[in-house]
Amino acid sequence: MKREGSDGVVVGRGVSASARARRSGRIDARRARVGIGMGSESDRPVLDEAAHVLHEFGVASEVVVRSAHRTPDAARQWARGARARGIQVIIAGAGGAAHLAGAMAAHSRLPVLGVPLASSPLHGIDALLSTVQMPPGVPVGTLGVGSWGARNAAHLALRILALGDPELAARLEARASEIVRGGGSR
Numbered sequence: 001m002k003r004e005g006s007d008g009v010v011v012g013r014g015v016s017a018s019a020r021a022r023r024s025g026r027i028d029a030r031r032a033r034v035g036i037g038m039g040s041e042s043d044r045p046v047l048d049e050a051a052h053v054l055h056e057f058g059v060a061s062e063v064v065v066r067s068a069h070r071t072p073d074a075a076r077q078w079a080r081g082a083r084a085r086g087i088q089v090i091i092a093g094a095g096g097a098a099h100l101a102g103a104m105a106a107h108s109r110l111p112v113l114g115v116p117l118a119s120s121p122l123h124g125i126d127a128l129l130s131t132v133q134m135p136p137g138v139p140v141g142t143l144g145v146g147s148w149g150a151r152n153a154a155h156l157a158l159r160i161l162a163l164g165d166p167e168l169a170a171r172l173e174a175r176a177s178e179i180v181r182g183g184g185s186r
Contacts, residue, residue: 037078038092044065050093093114113153
């Protein structure tokens with residue numbers, strides 16, 4: 001059950017875990033804490049992995065398509081307004097030149113986690129280098145290429161949020177214990 005507003009923002013993912021979390025009151029869809037930006041609609045299947053992980057832990061996300069190259073003004077405005085909308089961490093994924101995470105970091109002082117995507121003939125190496133090699137003072141925490149990177153970006157965002165959220169920290173600890181007991185990881 002995706003809900004898209006007139007500004008193109010999608011809150012939620014429509015998976016059963018997120019629907020259950022919203023019904024139980026763990027997710028307030030009006031107060032997304034993590035912003036997920038992607039350079040193109042074709043990036044959605046990979047970045048949906050991040051949204052899914054966040055929703056498993058009851059954390060709402062705001063998901064948008066904003067290109068640093070095709071819609072730079074919209075990308076800048078989204079990044080600059082993120083804190084006022086309650087966003088605490090930004091996850092940005094893009095392929096090729098992968099400038100989106102850098103653009104987000106240039107226009108917001110929130111933590112930005114970059115996910116390079118394998119959308120070019122270079123299989124994500126170009127995106128990885130573009131995302132990881134930011135100038136001093138414009139940091140981007142760069143994760144792995146593709147869906148593993150997207151999932152780890154969400155897990156890192158959860159750890160950042162848990163610094164000020166004891167309930168989330170407890171849920172993360174419980175999940176870590178489950179993984180150690182052989183419950184797998186997502």
